[in-house]
Amino acid sequence: MDRFTRLATPLALGYALDLWLADPEGWPHPVRTYGALIAAGERHLNHGSHRFAKGTGLAAGLVGGTFLTFKLLHQLLRRLPPGWAVAADTVWVFYGLANTGLVREGRAVFVVLDSEGLEAGRRQLARIVGRDTARLGAQQIRTAVLESLAENLSDGVVAPLCAYALGGVPGLMAYKMVNTLDSMVGYRSPRYEQFGKFAARLDDVANLLPARLTAGLLAALGGSGRALRFIGRFGNQHKSPNAGYPEAALAGVLDCRFGGPNYYHGQLVPKPYIGDNPRPIGPTEIERVARLNHAVCAVVVAGIIGLFWLRHRRRAGE
Numbered sequence: 001m002d003r004f005t006r007l008a009t010p011l012a013l014g015y016a017l018d019l020w021l022a023d024p025e026g027w028p029h030p031v032r033t034y035g036a037l038i039a040a041g042e043r044h045l046n047h048g049s050h051r052f053a054k055g056t057g058l059a060a061g062l063v064g065g066t067f068l069t070f071k072l073l074h075q076l077l078r079r080l081p082p083g084w085a086v087a088a089d090t091v092w093v094f095y096g097l098a099n100t101g102l103v104r105e106g107r108a109v110f111v112v113l114d115s116e117g118l119e120a121g122r123r124q125l126a127r128i129v130g131r132d133t134a135r136l137g138a139q140q141i142r143t144a145v146l147e148s149l150a151e152n153l154s155d156g157v158v159a160p161l162c163a164y165a166l167g168g169v170p171g172l173m174a175y176k177m178v179n180t181l182d183s184m185v186g187y188r189s190p191r192y193e194q195f196g197k198f199a200a201r202l203d204d205v206a207n208l209l210p211a212r213l214t215a216g217l218l219a220a221l222g223g224s225g226r227a228l229r230f231i232g233r234f235g236n237q238h239k240s241p242n243a244g245y246p247e248a249a250l251a252g253v254l255d256c257r258f259g260g261p262n263y264y265h266g267q268l269v270p271k272p273y274i275g276d277n278p279r280p281i282g283p284t285e286i287e288r289v290a291r292l293n294h295a296v297c298a299v300v301v302a303g304i305i306g307l308f309w310l311r312h313r314r315r316a317g318e
Contacts, residue, residue, distance in 0.1 A: 001082040004312035007168060008305045009086050011161075014093025015301045021094070023101030030095055030173065034180040037062060042185055046195040055195035059181050059202060067167070067174040074169060089169050096164065096172045098156035099297045102128075103290045106145045110286040113141055128152075132263035142281040147258045149289055150218070150250040151243045155179055155203075157297050158217075159210035165304045178206050189265075204241050211242035217296045218249035227252030234274040244274060251275035253292070254285065 023029070041062070045054040070092070077085040105128045113121030121141050122133040128148050136144065156179075163175035182203035185196030215235065219227035230252030231245055238244025238259070251258045257275035261268055 001086075002312065003315075004308050006082075006086065006089075008308045010089035010093050010169070011164060011301060011305060011308075013086075013090040014097060015297070017090065017094040018097040018100050021100075022104050023098065030092075031176060031180055034062070034066075034177050035184065038181055038184050042195065046185075046191065051194040052197055055185065056198040059178075059199040062181065063174050063177050063202070066177040067170045070170040070173045092169045092173060093164065096160045096176055097297075098152065098160075099293060102149060102152050102156055103293050106149045107286050107290060109141065109145045110283060113138060114283050130264065132266065135263060139280055142283075142285075143256075143258060145286065146250060146254070146256075146281065146289055147247055149293055150214075150246040150258075153218075153293050153296060154211045154214040154242065154246045155207050157293075158214045158300055159207050161297075161300050161304060162210050162213070163206075165307060175206055178203050207242040211245045213300075214296065215245035215249040217299060218246060218253060218292060221295045221299065222249070222253030222292055224253045226255060230275060234272075237272040237274055239271065247274050250289065250292075254281075254289075255279070256281060 038058075041058040045051075045058055074085065074089070077088050109121060109124045109128070112124040118138060118141075121138065122136055125136070125141050125144055126133045129144050131144065133141070133144075159179070160172050160175055164172040167174070178199070181196075181199040185192050186200030186203060187193075187196060215227075215231050219225075219231060227249045230248040234248040234251070235245040238247065247258050251274050255275075255277050257273050257278045259271050259274040261270045263269070
């Protein structure tokens with residue numbers, strides 16, 4: 001089996017599985033194992049002196065260990081009939097993608113909000129965002145969903161796919177460890193400020209190009225010149241060096257406004273606005289955003305397969 005087939009087939013099949021199954025609740029998932037490892041390391045190391053060094057060591061060890069583990073597993077599977085390695089890599093690609101599950105969760109918030117009311121909408125939203133939801137109104141709930149879809153399209157879909165393009169399954173799964181570390185310890189709080197600083201910066205670097213690629217694709221596929229202007233005007237307004245770019249692009253496509261102050265862990269956190277039109281978000285607008293997210297994912301998958309093919313043809317001609 002040639003290299004193109006070994007890389008492109010799991011990507012195509014894993015993408016198809018994500019479209020079909022999304023993220024079934026109750027299924028085993030490597031990210032849960034990542035979370036358990038991070039929690040154990042944080043519990044044993046995040047105290048006393050030298051917290052930055054301890055956090056750096058934990059993050060580097062987990063990311064490097066993940067890459068090497070999947071590299072070794074891949075080498076072992078290649079000794080078996082070719083179908084075994086392709087099947088295993090397909091499963092890992094499926095677990096590495098989060099697009100369909102993300103879209104379904106976002107759609108569920110809109111549906112629950114409209115059918116069951118404000119309290120139910122707040123509870124449903126809490127499944128996908130880190131901010132406090134108890135004080136949010138209907139407009140804020142819908143806005144939070146769209147912000148989450150834009151940001152997670154970058155770090156939950158485009159970035160993992162880029163990692164796969166660069167490093168195959170080991171690269172993809174190492175990136176998922178980077179992202180999980182950031183989501184668990186990458187906070188500016190007394191507990192995590194020093195311990196999680198390296199993990200947060202590593203996640204920033206890993207998402208630097210994917211966030212901007214996501215923003216460009218959202219603008220292009222959304223057919224909005226305004227989105228390009230918003231990227232230039234508001235992309236760097238977010239506290240994160242990356243999240244503001246896809247959010248600005250989607251705000252431009254929809255001609256709406258994201259951001260603003262929100263409560264996190266009981267404290268009001270001032271955040272700049274992204275966009276300048278505070279119009280109400282309609283109940284049906286989630287469908288347009290869902291189609292756009294799926295389009296971005298499909299284009300990136302197709303683009304990576306195309307790059308694999310070009311690399312294969314170039315090597316064949318050497």
